[in-house]
Amino acid sequence: MTKPQTNRPDALEVQNLVVHNTVLTAVRGIDFTLPAGGRMGLVGESGSGKTLTALSLMGLLPMGWQANGTVRHDGVDLITQSDKAFSSRRGRTISMVFQDPLSSLDPVRRIGFQVSSVIRRHTKASKQEAEAQTLELFRQMSLPRPEQLMRAYPHEISGGQRQRVMIAMALACYPQLIIADEPTTALDVTVQKQVLRILNNAVQERGCALMMITHDLPIIAAMCDTVAVMYAGRIVEMGPVSEVFRAPRHHYTKGLLDSQPTMDNIALDGSSRLASIPGMVPPLHSLPRGCAFHPRCSAASDRCRAEVPQLETGQRRAACWHPIEAGADATVQAGVTA
Amino acid sequence: MTRPFDEHHLTPPLLEMRQVTQTYLLNRKSLLGARPSLTVLDNVSFDVRPGEAVGLVGESGSGKTTLTRILTGMEKPKQGHVFYNGADVWAGDGERWRNFRRSVQVVMQSPRSSLDPRMRIGLSLLEPLRALKIEGDHVARVHEVLDQVGMTRQALERYPHEFSGGQLQRIAIARALMPAPKVLIADEPVSALDVSIQAQVLNLLKDLVRELGLSLVFIAHDLSVVAYTTSRVSVMSAGRIVEVGKPLDLFTKPQAEATQNLVGAILTVEAGLAGNALA
């Protein structure tokens, strides 16, 4: 992980986080550290536990779900925080950008009011000061005609603009950490890049830490320094983005990378095939024994079927009994022994 | 527009819409004013030939959805015609309509929504045959189609909520295949699926086109997904088809502005690692 330039405390330190409800355990003990100003990606498919991880960091778990473990941020353990303490922190030191900007904004309030009220809630700014700051934020987000936008209602602006308003709101109080959960999934492809660029620049300028939660590997590659790949509630691989994506050690990571359509497999004649991971993500209530990925893995051995592999220590870690070694085609070797 | 592919001149199109213009009336702005209208499709022609896989891309609001609705017969064009096998589907008798219904099948975006949650999979699969009054050994057909999409027979007795999104999309494809269609129209068939599952479904669609000689119309907002699956892609923008070409040509030398935007919007892992993805 990249060293923080300053000696500021880590933005987030998660130890053995478990999220469960009465019947299911969706996140089964994950650890990671996000340094101040660091940018981490959390990748996973539906059912991997990535969204519940994010919600537990914000104290926004849905009814019936509960988090255990340690989540250290700004000198306190968020897990033990009361709802009240959490809500004074939300928007101030941690803020979140959600997938659907339309349902995250109040439809009957003007946009300017919504953003400036966040500022007024967390700072001592007067109404005029808060509005001036809001206007400045809108300019930073490259939003067109910011003065008019202040008086607009959410339904009157486009999806891309709404998401930029959400980013402005998330940045309003100079948080130490922004959690973005699939921030561009609901947007048109052509505005995705612009929104990502604005988020990227804003986070960089303020030196705030970013946690990007998505299933989309190219977004992680563009936005993050480190990446954690989740599968069935565990982190299966973690490390610097460039290393993990160039030379994945876990077979699941490799499978995800291979199933991306790229220029290489765009057919000249329609005959090429995408590599795909066979099978499906196991449902939480019937996870396989041993490594949760083994039924879909070409390198699975008896050991994978019996024992859960632990995440290695160090910078570049994978949780696999037969990790892919750089340079060697471990898939084939392990496949033979299995 | 001149056809870019000479080799296709030889075979007549199987499904074709010709010069379709579709306008919707909007609500009055003032009490006495005339109702303003919105032109969603503006003189659009689109076709697919036997065994050919064609794609249609465009941003939301470009007219893709309306084109899909007209192509599948969900909506009648106000101007222009839809031809199946050379015959105008809205002009003929009931028999012609039934033949069109049977031969053109649709796979929709959300697999959860496209199967009745209160109906067993087996019954859902039989529905098209019963509704279209197709004779024959229905059970054998169900088994055959399940094999084609890679599902087991245990699925038949179960309900949709027992399956994952990817499995449901296979089942939805199976249902579309039941009446042995000639054209499969896939409307954003993978955008609701997980990444690792998307590749499976794309490969399945590709295999079906090859093995069954199906024609495929693949509609999506993501150019790279469409390009992977088809051999000819039409780009839509503001109710018109602005460019038609081979996928690789669209990527390497996009002509229309809409195509350039779509190509420019594609994010890849390589570009991200190189640090110029957001440039």
Added chain:
Amino acid sequence: MMTMSKSTHAPAPASGSAGPGVPISPPARKSRRRLPRNASLILGLILTTIFLTVALVSFFYLPSNPNIPVIRNRLLPAGTPGHWLGTDVLGRDIIAQLMVGARTSILVGAGGATLSLILGTIAGLAAAASGKITDEAISRGADILLSIPGMVTALVLAATMGSGALTTILALTAFFTPSFTRVIRSAAMGVLNEDFITAAKLYGRGKIFVLARHVLPNIAGVMIVQFTLYFAAGILTEAGLSYLGVGVHRPSISWGLMLNEAQQQVGVSSPLAIWPGLAIVLMVLGLNLLGDGLRDVLDPKLARRAS
């Protein structure tokens, strides 16, 4: 789903032995958390079953005739042997009256709820599935009917037809049908927007088939829940009407009628009003609990999430 809370506690044993990633086995509290929802269903079911049984038994067995006055037994206190809940001012047994009252209350409540369910379903489906004009006509019609107070409808009906159980059922039907229509319409609209409806239309299924085979099964849960809630509301309304004297009359007996008669004796024997009041409260509570419990079990979205 309901049994799950008991049996699937054990955390995946395969991963139990391994290091720091051990899923913490959720504490035993979890079954308690799940309890309220099952409890309301079970309690509701028990209460409703008791009253239904009592109403059925009343056809075959009554401790004494609830309509024949026995003056020497008047105003016996509760606990008197042979008249365990006592007697009223004319010496009629309270238990016998409550049993016959259960019969009337259930008949009227269920009758009103059933008739309005049938009519409301037909109107609601018609509104949801047909064109804009029909929809507007039905929806606005329902709005107009809803704006007429139920009591006025009941009083007008009682004045023209004479009061009685049948009149009360018709009044309830007139009162409940518009609400049912709205609920069914919006539930049906939700289903009609699903892609499987589009698919069915695409392979040529007609409106009636779509409504009968796709929409009805998918809104059955809503219908059952609404039925239990309006059943309860019907019992309450019947009690109110009988209390006002426009409901049933002797020789029919309803809990509302008993309240009405007891009210005239307040001061002489206040406990008389307690028994029919308690019966109404428990029956209505039971049906509402049942409705809430059923809503949790039958809601396809909740069911899907739990499975």
